[in-house]
Amino acid sequence: MRVGTVTEIKNHEYRVGLTPESARELVAHGHDVWVEAGAGNGIGASDEAYEAAGAVIKTNASEIFAECEMVVKVKEPQPVERAQLRQGQILYTYLHLAPDPDQTADLVKSGVTAIAYETVTGADNSLPLLKPMSQVAGRMSIQAGATALEKAHGGRGVLLGGVPGVLPAKVVVIGGGVVGFNAAQMAVGLGANVTILDRDNLVLERLDSHFEGRSRTLYSGSAALAAEIAEADLVIGAVLVPGAAAPKLVTREMLKTMKPGAVLVDVAIDQGGCFETSKATTHADPTYIVDGVVHYCVANMPGAVARTSTYALNNVTLPHALRIADLGWKGALKANPHLAAGLNVHEGQITYEAVARDLGHDYVPVSSLLG
Template sequence: MRVGTVKEVKNHEYRVGLTPESVRELVTHGHEVWVEAGAGDGIGASDAAYAAAGAVLKPLAADIFGSCEMVVKVKEPQAAERAMLREGQVLYTYLHLAPDPEQTRDLVKSGVTAIAYETVTGPGGQLPLLKPMSQVAGRMSIQAGATALEKAHGGRGVLLGGVPGVLPGRVLVIGGGVVGFNAAQMAVGLGADVTILDRDPEVLERLGTHFESRAKTRFSNRANIEQMIAEAELVIGAVLIPGAAAPKLVTRDMLALMKPGAVLVDVAIDQGGCFETSHATTHADPTYIVDGIVHYCVANMPGAVARTSTYALNNVTLPHALRIADLGWKGALAANPHLAAGLNVSGGKVTYEAVALELGYDYVPVAEVVGN
């Protein structure tokens, strides 16, 4: 199979779909790999490194989209990229379709087979291709929140760890999954006063066992959210419903309960955000203020630490990329139900139920598409 990767064009996105090491693995399996010149610059991977790994360097993204049977990316294709997609081609990347009707429409129209990293499953319902970026985003959320809390950035002027004689900042983490756990870990490490909310008793028990007295846990309901955001200097939104739009757990009315200059960091923004007042921002202009509350809603947070993120991502995406290239997409999906869960769009049909329900498409089960 001819596999390609392109230079990401989303604002301040420096990650790349394939590292030179991943290219070498694909070439070793007998596949041809095309790489857009400069695609690895953001992670310090030169064109020479790709060439040494066996890649064919191409000057334009159009060369990749026009000739490769599978395109491996990181972020969802932007409008100009979607215009180059074609029927029968495999697109393997993050998609986050539920809050993005325009992208979904274009993918359906193109006839492409789109496999989304974020809905590929693992044993026990895990999301292994989302996990490393959730780990990065969770840890970065505290860094970003701490910076936004600085007075010069519009924040309350609070140091999360405090100093002797001055209380530490209060951090509320809504959601105790991978993002929430990693956010709490970083906040605890800084010496902040940390509370984690979740609805799953097993998750709360696991968090309580891990953090002991270093972080508090509470059941997530409206009353507890209202009470805790009134006390917090920093609130991390870390709620995920796989493939679906995030629930709006903090309403605009609730902002009036918060301290002026407090900060909301919405890590769920890729799925539409879990705060009612959230809208996606970029690394170039990461924050805005609503009713005195600073909002940080960067939709590609891990792109800021591109080298760490790219290598962590390739560790989990490459095995499936090899299966798709070796067996063809239908063979790979038929052989692996976890990978099959990643199929969101194929041949003009929406094959992920949550996306179909959210955006009003007819849902076509993966088995029907693979069996054709």
């Protein structure tokens, strides 16, 4: 199979779909690998490194979209990229379709077979291709929140860990999954006063045991959430409904109870965000203020630490990429039902139930395509 990767064109996105090491693995399996010139510059991978791995460097993305049977990316295809996708081609990348009707419509129109990293499952019903980026984003959320709390960035002028004689910042983490755990770990390490809310008692028990009293856990009922939001200096939105739009847990009314200069970091923004006042921002212009509260809603947070993120991502995406290239999309999905869960769009049909439901499309089960 001819497999290609292109330079990411989303604002300040420096990750790349294939590292030189991943390209070498695909070539060793007998596949052709095409890489757009400069695609790896953001992670310090030169064109020469790709060529040494056996890849072919192409001068522009158009040739890759036109000639490659599978395109491996990181972020969802932008409009100019979606216009080049075609029937019979495989797109393997993050998609986050539920809050993005325009992208969904374009993918349906193109006829492409689109496999989304974020809905591929693991044997334990986890999301292994989403996990490394959730780890990165969770840890980055505290860095971003700490910066946004600085007075020069519109915040309250509060240091997360405080100093002797001055209380630390109060950090509220909504959601105790991978993002929430990593956010809490960073905040606790900096000495903040941390509370983690979740609706799963087993999750709360696990977090309580891990942090050994260095953070608090709280069942996320509406009254408890409202009370914690009102007292918070920094709130991390870390909720996830796999493949579906994120629930709006923090309302506009709740903002009116918050301290002026408090900060919201919405890590769920890729799925539409979990704050009612969230709207996607970029690394170039990451924050905005609503009712005196600073909002950080960058939709590709891990892109800022591109080298770490790319290698962490390739560790989990490459095995499936090899399987798809070796067996074709249908053979690979038949061989691995967890990979089959990643199929979101195929030849004009929506094959992921939550996306179809949220966007009002007909749902076609993947099983009906693999018979």
